[in-house]
Amino acid sequence: EVQLVESGGTLVEPGGSLRLSCAASGFSFSSYAMNWIRQAPGKGLEWVSSITNSGGSIHYTDSVKGRFTISRDNSKNRVYLQMNSLRAEDTAVYYCVKDPGVSSGKNGVFDYWGQGTLVIVSS
């Protein structure tokens, strides 16, 4: 059974930093791209960042470029999101999400989601 368990979410002051972690199990972690997707309270879904299986290709949404860094450790089956210079608008539930790697070869399908971890940026 695929499991994705996020941790690290908490209350942080504006300008602060936080590192989210996602522990993966139940699949061959090193074979799949991974993503972070967030959802502000009462709002819709926003893709934040993706990393390919090897870590060789990384993408970010514009609003977090230069502030957030995605990484992975395939030996530990973990993916991370380092979040710096946090802003109030970063307040959201952050989901760790697996990409199944569809036949087209493109990334960007989200087949398994963790339960999410809540980040609140407030003074």
Next chain:
Amino acid sequence: DVQLTQSPSSLSASVGDRVTITCQASQDITLFLNWYQQKPGRAPNLLIFDASDLETGVPSRFSGSGSGTEFSLTISALQPEDFATYYCQQYDHVPYTFGQGTKLEIK
């Protein structure tokens, strides 16, 4: 960025009804369009990928169609567990983007 506009934003329907939600893309995304269902307090669940392919384990009452810029999700006969919020999402271009969501409520 590719903008996705869902219609309607909310919808009231009854058990057994057939409902259709549409998703319009701001540019041609061929077939790179997915649909998700989200229930309150829960993570989203993939229903349809590549515009019309049913994800394993998803009931056959869900179907997707469309290509280019116009897409739709149809639920052929609503069940009580289908009342939720539905999102479309494109993956033709980075950043991957979602529609604003359609909240399906019980009439």
